[in-house]
Amino acid sequence: xxxxxxxxxxxxxxxxAATALYRDTMGASVSEAVEQPAHGVTTVFINLPNTKIELxxxxxxxxxxxxxxxxxxxxxxxxxCYEVDDILAARDRLKAAGSRVLGDGxxxxxxxxxxxxxxxxxxxxxxxxxxxxx
Amino acid sequence: xxxxxxxxxxxxxxxxAATALYRDTMGASVSEAVEQPAHGVTTVFINLPNTKIELxxxxxxxxxxxxxxxxxxxxxxxxxCYEVDDILAARDRLKAAGSRVLGDGxxxxxxxxxxxxxxxxxxxxxxxxxxxxx
Numbered sequence: 319x320x321x322x323x324x325x326x327x328x329x330x331x332x333x334x335a336a337t338a339l340y341r342d343t344m345g346a347s348v349s350e351a352v353e354q355p356a357h358g359v360t361t362v363f364i365n366l367p368n369t370k371i372e373l374x375x376x377x378x379x380x381x382x383x384x385x386x387x388x389x390x391x392x393x394x395x396x397x398x399c400y401e402v403d404d405i406l407a408a409r410d411r412l413k414a415a416g417s418r419v420l421g422d423g424x425x426x427x428x429x430x431x432x433x434x435x436x437x438x439x440x441x442x443x444x445x446x447x448x449x450x451x452x
Numbered sequence: 453x454x455x456x457x458x459x460x461x462x463x464x465x466x467x468x469a470a471t472a473l474y475r476d477t478m479g480a481s482v483s484e485a486v487e488q489p490a491h492g493v494t495t496v497f498i499n500l501p502n503t504k505i506e507l508x509x510x511x512x513x514x515x516x517x518x519x520x521x522x523x524x525x526x527x528x529x530x531x532x533c534y535e536v537d538d539i540l541a542a543r544d545r546l547k548a549a550g551s552r553v554l555g556d557g558x559x560x561x562x563x564x565x566x567x568x569x570x571x572x573x574x575x576x577x578x579x580x581x582x583x584x585x586x
Contacts, residue, residue, distance in 0.1 A: 319479030322502045326460060326532060330577045339576070343549040344534075345453030366534070368456045368502045373577075392578035395529045398460060400478075400500070415477040442473070443464045443507075444526035 319408055320400040324450050325363070325370040329383045329396040333360055333375035336393070340364045340371070351375075357429050358382050372399075372429075397436070397446035405433050405451040417441045425451070453542055454534040458584050459497070459504040463517045463530040467494055467509035470527070474498045474505070485509075491563050492516050506533075506563075531570070531580035539567050539585040551575045559585070 330336040333351055341348045349363040358381035364371035374396060376384050386396055402408040405425050413419060418438035428434035428450060437447040464470040467485055474480045483497040492515035498505035508530060510518050520530055536542040539559050547553060552572035562568035562584060571581040 320474075320500065323457070323460070323500050323505075326457070328577050328579055336577050340454075343546060343551065345545075366454065366457050371457075390578050392574055394578035395532070398529070411479075412477060417477065440526055443462050443470050444524050444528035445462055 319411060320402060320449075321452055322401045323369050324399040324401050324448075324452075325372045326398050327372040327374055327396045327448075328393060329374045329386050329390070330393040331375065331387055331391075333362055333373050336373050336375075337362045340373075353377055354429050359429070361429055397448050399434075399448035399450050401452040402449050403452055405435060405449055408449055409435055412437065453545060454536060454583075455586055456535045457503050458533040458535045458582075458586075459506045460532050461506040461508055461530045461582075462527060463508045463520050463524070464527040465509065465521055465525075467496055467507050470507050470509075471496045474507075487511055488563050493563070495563055531582050533568075533582035533584050535586040536583050537586055539569060539583055542583055543569055546571065 337348050340346045347365040351360050351362050353360050355378060358377050360375045360377045362373040374383050383396060409419055418441055420436040420438060425433035425435050433451045435449045439446045471482050475482045481499040485494050485496050487494050489512060492511055494509045494511045496507040508517050517530060543553055552575055554570040554572060559567035559569050567585045569583045573580045
Protein backbone atom coordinates (compact mmCIF):
# COMPACT_ATOMS: atom_id res chain seq x y z
CA UNK A 319 0.00 0.00 0.00
CA UNK A 320 2.50 2.65 1.05
CA UNK A 321 4.88 3.74 -1.68
CA UNK A 322 7.72 6.26 -1.69
CA UNK A 323 8.78 8.26 1.32
CA UNK A 324 7.62 11.65 0.06
CA UNK A 325 9.33 13.70 2.76
CA UNK A 326 10.51 13.97 6.34
CA UNK A 327 9.24 17.18 7.98
CA UNK A 328 11.41 19.00 10.53
CA UNK A 329 9.85 21.79 12.61
CA UNK A 330 12.21 24.69 13.28
CA UNK A 331 11.95 28.05 15.01
CA UNK A 332 14.17 29.87 12.49
CA UNK A 333 13.75 28.58 8.97
CA UNK A 334 16.35 30.97 7.53
CA ALA A 335 19.01 29.59 9.86
CA ALA A 336 17.95 25.98 9.23
CA THR A 337 17.99 26.55 5.46
CA ALA A 338 21.47 28.07 5.65
CA LEU A 339 22.68 25.06 7.66
CA TYR A 340 21.47 22.59 5.03
CA ARG A 341 22.60 24.75 2.10
CA ASP A 342 25.97 26.00 3.33
CA THR A 343 27.18 23.46 5.90
CA MET A 344 25.52 20.32 4.51
CA GLY A 345 25.93 21.34 0.86
CA ALA A 346 22.35 20.48 -0.12
CA SER A 347 20.06 21.98 -2.75
CA VAL A 348 17.33 24.06 -1.08
CA SER A 349 14.16 25.76 -2.32
CA GLU A 350 12.95 29.28 -1.63
CA ALA A 351 10.86 29.78 1.50
CA VAL A 352 7.10 29.78 0.77
CA GLU A 353 4.51 31.13 3.19
CA GLN A 354 1.46 28.90 3.36
CA PRO A 355 -1.12 30.88 5.37
CA ALA A 356 -3.82 28.24 4.86
CA HIS A 357 -1.56 25.71 6.61
CA GLY A 358 -0.03 28.00 9.24
CA VAL A 359 3.54 27.30 8.18
CA THR A 360 6.38 28.59 6.05
CA THR A 361 8.05 25.77 4.12
CA VAL A 362 11.47 25.14 2.58
CA PHE A 363 12.35 21.92 0.78
CA ILE A 364 15.77 20.33 1.00
CA ASN A 365 16.04 18.39 -2.25
CA LEU A 366 17.96 15.15 -1.80
CA PRO A 367 18.55 12.76 -4.72
CA ASN A 368 15.85 10.33 -3.56
CA THR A 369 13.45 12.31 -1.35
CA LYS A 370 12.95 15.65 0.40
CA ILE A 371 13.32 17.17 3.82
CA GLU A 372 10.57 19.71 4.50
CA LEU A 373 11.50 22.46 6.94
CA UNK A 374 8.48 23.97 8.71
CA UNK A 375 8.40 27.28 10.61
CA UNK A 376 5.23 28.49 12.37
CA UNK A 377 3.29 31.18 10.46
CA UNK A 378 0.61 33.34 12.07
CA UNK A 379 -1.64 32.58 15.01
CA UNK A 380 -2.62 29.00 15.80
CA UNK A 381 0.08 27.37 13.72
CA UNK A 382 -0.33 23.58 13.91
CA UNK A 383 3.34 23.24 14.83
CA UNK A 384 3.44 25.91 17.59
CA UNK A 385 2.82 23.46 20.44
CA UNK A 386 5.37 21.01 19.07
CA UNK A 387 8.01 23.75 19.21
CA UNK A 388 6.98 24.65 22.77
CA UNK A 389 7.74 21.05 23.75
CA UNK A 390 10.84 20.76 21.52
CA UNK A 391 12.74 24.02 21.89
CA UNK A 392 15.51 23.04 19.46
CA UNK A 393 13.02 21.83 16.84
CA UNK A 394 12.67 18.22 15.77
CA UNK A 395 11.21 15.75 13.33
CA UNK A 396 7.49 16.54 13.15
CA UNK A 397 6.17 13.89 10.76
CA UNK A 398 7.00 11.52 7.91
CA CYS A 399 4.95 11.35 4.73
CA TYR A 400 4.33 8.21 2.69
CA GLU A 401 2.79 8.25 -0.77
CA VAL A 402 -0.25 6.11 -1.55
CA ASP A 403 -1.96 5.56 -4.89
CA ASP A 404 -5.51 5.81 -3.55
CA ILE A 405 -5.91 7.75 -0.35
CA LEU A 406 -9.52 6.71 0.27
CA ALA A 407 -8.68 3.02 -0.14
CA ALA A 408 -5.67 3.50 2.16
CA ARG A 409 -7.82 5.23 4.77
CA ASP A 410 -10.45 2.52 4.71
CA ARG A 411 -7.83 -0.23 5.02
CA LEU A 412 -6.22 1.53 7.99
CA LYS A 413 -9.54 2.15 9.72
CA ALA A 414 -10.53 -1.47 9.24
CA ALA A 415 -7.26 -2.44 10.98
CA GLY A 416 -8.13 -0.17 13.93
CA SER A 417 -5.82 2.76 13.10
CA ARG A 418 -7.10 6.22 13.91
CA VAL A 419 -7.22 8.92 11.24
CA LEU A 420 -6.92 12.45 12.63
CA GLY A 421 -9.60 15.11 12.13
CA ASP A 422 -12.88 14.18 10.49
CA GLY A 423 -11.28 11.39 8.46
CA UNK A 424 -11.74 13.15 5.14
CA UNK A 425 -8.63 13.98 3.07
CA UNK A 426 -7.65 17.64 2.96
CA UNK A 427 -5.61 19.40 0.30
CA UNK A 428 -2.12 19.57 1.78
CA UNK A 429 0.73 22.00 1.37
CA UNK A 430 1.69 20.32 -1.94
CA UNK A 431 -1.77 20.64 -3.48
CA UNK A 432 -2.57 16.95 -3.10
CA UNK A 433 -5.04 15.10 -0.84
CA UNK A 434 -3.52 14.17 2.52
CA UNK A 435 -4.49 12.52 5.79
CA UNK A 436 -2.68 12.30 9.12
CA UNK A 437 -2.65 9.17 11.30
CA UNK A 438 -2.57 9.01 15.09
CA UNK A 439 1.00 8.76 16.45
CA UNK A 440 -0.08 6.32 19.17
CA UNK A 441 -1.02 3.82 16.45
CA UNK A 442 2.31 4.25 14.57
CA UNK A 443 5.15 3.82 17.07
CA UNK A 444 4.97 7.41 18.29
CA UNK A 445 5.44 8.87 14.82
CA UNK A 446 3.00 11.27 13.20
CA UNK A 447 2.39 9.79 9.72
CA UNK A 448 1.04 11.76 6.77
CA UNK A 449 -0.35 9.92 3.76
CA UNK A 450 -0.31 11.82 0.48
CA UNK A 451 -2.00 10.71 -2.71
CA UNK A 452 0.82 10.32 -5.26
CA UNK B 453 27.88 17.19 0.41
CA UNK B 454 24.97 15.14 1.73
CA UNK B 455 23.48 12.74 -0.78
CA UNK B 456 20.60 10.29 -0.50
CA UNK B 457 18.50 9.85 2.60
CA UNK B 458 19.70 6.36 3.51
CA UNK B 459 17.07 5.69 6.17
CA UNK B 460 14.80 7.04 8.88
CA UNK B 461 15.21 5.10 12.13
CA UNK B 462 12.21 4.52 14.40
CA UNK B 463 12.79 3.18 17.91
CA UNK B 464 10.11 0.75 19.10
CA UNK B 465 9.51 -1.37 22.18
CA UNK B 466 8.07 -4.33 20.25
CA UNK B 467 9.70 -4.82 16.87
CA UNK B 468 7.50 -7.80 15.99
CA ALA B 469 4.36 -5.71 16.41
CA ALA B 470 5.86 -2.75 14.53
CA THR B 471 6.96 -5.03 11.69
CA ALA B 472 3.49 -6.55 11.45
CA LEU B 473 1.98 -3.05 11.32
CA TYR B 474 4.14 -2.04 8.38
CA ARG B 475 3.80 -5.41 6.63
CA ASP B 476 0.13 -6.19 7.14
CA THR B 477 -1.60 -2.86 7.69
CA MET B 478 0.65 -0.61 5.59
CA GLY B 479 1.36 -3.25 2.94
CA ALA B 480 5.12 -2.66 2.86
CA SER B 481 7.99 -5.05 2.12
CA VAL B 482 9.87 -5.85 5.33
CA SER B 483 13.12 -7.67 6.12
CA GLU B 484 13.76 -10.34 8.70
CA ALA B 485 14.71 -9.15 12.20
CA VAL B 486 18.48 -9.17 12.78
CA GLU B 487 20.07 -9.04 16.23
CA GLN B 488 23.08 -6.73 16.29
CA PRO B 489 24.70 -7.32 19.69
CA ALA B 490 27.62 -5.00 18.89
CA HIS B 491 25.14 -2.14 18.43
CA GLY B 492 22.68 -3.05 21.19
CA VAL B 493 19.70 -3.23 18.85
CA THR B 494 17.59 -5.60 16.81
CA THR B 495 16.84 -4.16 13.36
CA VAL B 496 14.16 -4.62 10.72
CA PHE B 497 14.15 -2.69 7.44
CA ILE B 498 10.98 -1.49 5.79
CA ASN B 499 11.93 -1.32 2.12
CA LEU B 500 10.22 1.58 0.36
CA PRO B 501 10.80 2.25 -3.36
CA ASN B 502 13.16 5.16 -2.69
CA THR B 503 14.57 4.65 0.82
CA LYS B 504 14.23 2.58 3.98
CA ILE B 505 12.67 2.82 7.41
CA GLU B 506 14.86 1.13 10.04
CA LEU B 507 12.98 -0.22 13.04
CA UNK B 508 15.14 -0.48 16.17
CA UNK B 509 14.35 -2.47 19.33
CA UNK B 510 16.69 -2.46 22.33
CA UNK B 511 18.90 -5.54 22.64
CA UNK B 512 20.75 -6.47 25.82
CA UNK B 513 22.00 -4.24 28.62
CA UNK B 514 22.99 -0.64 27.87
CA UNK B 515 21.20 -0.41 24.54
CA UNK B 516 21.84 3.05 23.05
CA UNK B 517 18.10 3.49 22.49
CA UNK B 518 16.93 2.44 25.97
CA UNK B 519 16.80 5.98 27.36
CA UNK B 520 15.04 7.27 24.27
CA UNK B 521 12.28 4.71 24.85
CA UNK B 522 12.05 5.68 28.52
CA UNK B 523 11.31 9.24 27.41
CA UNK B 524 9.12 8.19 24.46
CA UNK B 525 6.94 5.36 25.69
CA UNK B 526 5.16 4.86 22.35
CA UNK B 527 8.43 4.88 20.42
CA UNK B 528 9.40 7.57 17.95
CA UNK B 529 11.77 8.72 15.26
CA UNK B 530 15.26 8.26 16.65
CA UNK B 531 17.50 9.56 13.84
CA UNK B 532 17.81 10.23 10.12
CA CYS B 533 20.77 9.05 8.06
CA TYR B 534 22.26 10.89 5.11
CA GLU B 535 24.80 9.35 2.76
CA VAL B 536 28.09 11.12 2.07
CA ASP B 537 30.82 10.19 -0.40
CA ASP B 538 33.72 10.88 1.95
CA ILE B 539 32.94 10.71 5.64
CA LEU B 540 36.24 12.21 6.79
CA ALA B 541 35.88 15.19 4.45
CA ALA B 542 32.27 15.61 5.61
CA ARG B 543 33.33 15.48 9.25
CA ASP B 544 36.04 18.06 8.75
CA ARG B 545 33.70 20.41 6.89
CA LEU B 546 31.09 20.13 9.65
CA LYS B 547 33.62 20.67 12.42
CA ALA B 548 35.02 23.71 10.62
CA ALA B 549 31.46 25.11 10.57
CA GLY B 550 31.16 24.58 14.33
CA SER B 551 29.00 21.43 14.32
CA ARG B 552 29.67 18.88 17.02
CA VAL B 553 30.42 15.26 16.14
CA LEU B 554 29.40 12.78 18.86
CA GLY B 555 31.86 10.43 20.53
CA ASP B 556 35.55 10.74 19.78
CA GLY B 557 34.94 12.12 16.29
CA UNK B 558 36.26 9.03 14.53
CA UNK B 559 33.92 7.06 12.23
CA UNK B 560 32.71 3.73 13.55
CA UNK B 561 31.48 0.76 11.53
CA UNK B 562 27.70 1.03 11.72
CA UNK B 563 24.91 -1.52 11.63
CA UNK B 564 25.20 -1.71 7.82
CA UNK B 565 28.94 -2.42 7.82
CA UNK B 566 29.90 1.07 6.63
CA UNK B 567 31.67 3.96 8.39
CA UNK B 568 29.24 6.23 10.24
CA UNK B 569 29.27 9.31 12.45
CA UNK B 570 26.53 10.91 14.54
CA UNK B 571 26.06 14.68 14.85
CA UNK B 572 24.79 16.60 17.87
CA UNK B 573 21.01 17.16 17.75
CA UNK B 574 21.35 20.66 19.19
CA UNK B 575 23.30 21.66 16.07
CA UNK B 576 20.71 20.14 13.69
CA UNK B 577 17.29 21.46 14.64
CA UNK B 578 16.77 18.90 17.38
CA UNK B 579 17.32 15.93 15.07
CA UNK B 580 19.95 13.26 15.61
CA UNK B 581 21.74 12.99 12.26
CA UNK B 582 23.80 9.97 11.18
CA UNK B 583 26.21 10.28 8.27
CA UNK B 584 27.06 7.07 6.44
CA UNK B 585 29.74 6.68 3.81
CA UNK B 586 27.91 5.61 0.66
